[in-house]
Amino acid sequence: MWWKTTTVYRVSLPSSDILRLSEQPIRAAVQVGIYTQQPSRAQLLISELESAFKDSEFWTVEFKLLANFVKASQAHTPDALEKLLLEAYPQSVGDFMFIEWPKLEDELLLTTERSALMRSDVSSSKLSQLLHSKILQTYRINQILTTDERLGVKSEAPQPAYDVIVSVLNPKPRLTHAQWNVALAAQTYIEPFLAQISDISNYTVRTQWKYRVSIEADLKQVRDQSKLGRHYALQESALPHLLTSIAQNLSGSITDMPVINLVVYIPPCSSAPLHIYNNANEMLTRNGVDAFISPAWGGFIIANPPEHVCLAHLNDEPPQTYYVNTNDNMQVMLDQLHKLLDISSEVQIAGVKTVDIEQLAPRRWEYESYMRRSAIRHIATASSTLESLIKLLDQISYIVIDDKVGTAITNSYGDILAAKVALLEHRLLDASALAKRAFVASERGFFDASLLAQLYFPDEQKYAIYIPLFLPVMVPVLSSFNMLRKLLQRRRKEKQQ
Numbered sequence: 001m002w003w004k005t006t007t008v009y010r011v012s013l014p015s016s017d018i019l020r021l022s023e024q025p026i027r028a029a030v031q032v033g034i035y036t037q038q039p040s041r042a043q044l045l046i047s048e049l050e051s052a053f054k055d056s057e058f059w060t061v062e063f064k065l066l067a068n069f070v071k072a073s074q075a076h077t078p079d080a081l082e083k084l085l086l087e088a089y090p091q092s093v094g095d096f097m098f099i100e101w102p103k104l105e106d107e108l109l110l111t112t113e114r115s116a117l118m119r120s121d122v123s124s125s126k127l128s129q130l131l132h133s134k135i136l137q138t139y140r141i142n143q144i145l146t147t148d149e150r151l152g153v154k155s156e157a158p159q160p161a162y163d164v165i166v167s168v169l170n171p172k173p174r175l176t177h178a179q180w181n182v183a184l185a186a187q188t189y190i191e192p193f194l195a196q197i198s199d200i201s202n203y204t205v206r207t208q209w210k211y212r213v214s215i216e217a218d219l220k221q222v223r224d225q226s227k228l229g230r231h232y233a234l235q236e237s238a239l240p241h242l243l244t245s246i247a248q249n250l251s252g253s254i255t256d257m258p259v260i261n262l263v264v265y266i267p268p269c270s271s272a273p274l275h276i277y278n279n280a281n282e283m284l285t286r287n288g289v290d291a292f293i294s295p296a297w298g299g300f301i302i303a304n305p306p307e308h309v310c311l312a313h314l315n316d317e318p319p320q321t322y323y324v325n326t327n328d329n330m331q332v333m334l335d336q337l338h339k340l341l342d343i344s345s346e347v348q349i350a351g352v353k354t355v356d357i358e359q360l361a362p363r364r365w366e367y368e369s370y371m372r373r374s375a376i377r378h379i380a381t382a383s384s385t386l387e388s389l390i391k392l393l394d395q396i397s398y399i400v401i402d403d404k405v406g407t408a409i410t411n412s413y414g415d416i417l418a419a420k421v422a423l424l425e426h427r428l429l430d431a432s433a434l435a436k437r438a439f440v441a442s443e444r445g446f447f448d449a450s451l452l453a454q455l456y457f458p459d460e461q462k463y464a465i466y467i468p469l470f471l472p473v474m475v476p477v478l479s480s481f482n483m484l485r486k487l488l489q490r491r492r493k494e495k496q497q
Contacts, residue, residue: 013406091114096135106351158377199433200374213246219274243300269305269309291332341370402450415437
């Protein structure tokens with residue numbers, strides 16, 4: 001019975017097919033429209049771009065000529081022309097469009113939509129560079145899919161859910177009377193932004209005030225020409241230690257989901273204004289804001305009290321109540337979220353400018369590049385996870401695969417294949433959803449607790465238990481069989497005689 005109860009149960013898995021997943025390349029189809037006032041110019045650009053992308057390892061790009069029409073030729077502003085073209089030539093998710101505007105100062109101007117304005121003299125090589133660097137982000141895809149560890153990146157695939165915790169730290173509330181409805185600010189800025197990018201992950205936003213949580217760092221007083229006559233310097237090299245000192249005080253509750261911390265620190269007037277300095281002793285304040293991010297942790301903003309509040313403190317006057325600037329801090333948080341979630345494209349190209357974001361949603365082309373990249377990363381990660389699990393099962397014969405785990409593995413494998421097909425068929429939204437589902441199922445199958453159910457009952461242990469148990473019993477049995485054998489042999493000899 002013990003042997004029966006410790007028998008390893010495994011459902012049938014498509015093991016050989018899973019091990020061949022890495023042999024099937026990941027390719028994505030993209031459609032790029034080109035509009036010029038002279039059709040011959042567009043045809044020439046398309047011909048040169050098709051040659052440039054002919055041998056692409058990852059992309060199947062269809063370049064499409066967007067024919068001119070009366071209203072388009074009469075447009076007086078680039079915005080009006082862009083609107084007319086987007087109406088005349090509807091785009092799918094992940095598509096892109098180049099629109100010629102002769103009066104453009106820069107060679108290329110990326111808009112907030114799926115388009116870029118181009119000057120009449122721009123070359124096809126510049127368009128190809130923009131597509132590879134900003135829109136398709138080929139170098140990032142190569143980092144994800146490469147087998148060379150020196151070129152690869154260690155960043156994780158986007159998780160299905162995150163906790164976003166906005167924390168306001170006021171170490172001395174009796175002396176610093178800062179007022180801020182941070183919950184309303186998060187509802188107005190953070191939640192609408194995250195709702196726009198919920199195709200990849202789900203986000204839960206929470207806010208909290210934390211009092212008497214000070215930073216542990218050596219601050220240096222620096223004389224200046226302000227009315228206060230000084231400010232304090234926080235060295236850039238001390239920032240990791242600063243995060244360590246406050247991290248344990250930020251968790252509002254225990255959660256299984258990964259956490260993105262967004263912290264606003266209000267320094268007391270005794271150490272304000274506080275600014276960040278680099279190792280070259282240069283102030284890193286940008287646009288009046290001191291902030292930094294830690295990719296694996298979150299973002300940190302220093303919200304210095306207004307000068308008149310600290311002047312009153314220095315003159316031993318009663319603490320003055322003031323309101324934290326919502327717009328300034330929330331704009332910085334949104335920028336930090338772009339970088340923490342790896343949505344923003346930081347690559348700079350000479351002659352190429354990008355329109356500033358004026359809405360809460362990210363730039364459409366930027367988010368869809370992130371969606372495409374996330375789908376490919378989910379496919380690659382899920383494939384790697386399943387392959388590792390199959391190899392592990394081959395090496396350790398006593399790992400259990402029950403029906404639930406078997407279903408998760410089989411479903412993940414099926415979704416990987418379907419996601420690859422969707423990418424190749426120009427269905428980015430479907431590919432993103434399938435890839436995410438494949439990733440979640442592969443993680444669930446790999447980390448399921450039932451895999452460990454019989455790791456402590458290997459075959460060697462069974463033999464170690466059964467041999468001492470049955471060997472003493474088998475000795476007299478074998479001796480009896482030996483005596484019977486001898487008796488039978490003696491009788492046969494007697495009959496023969």
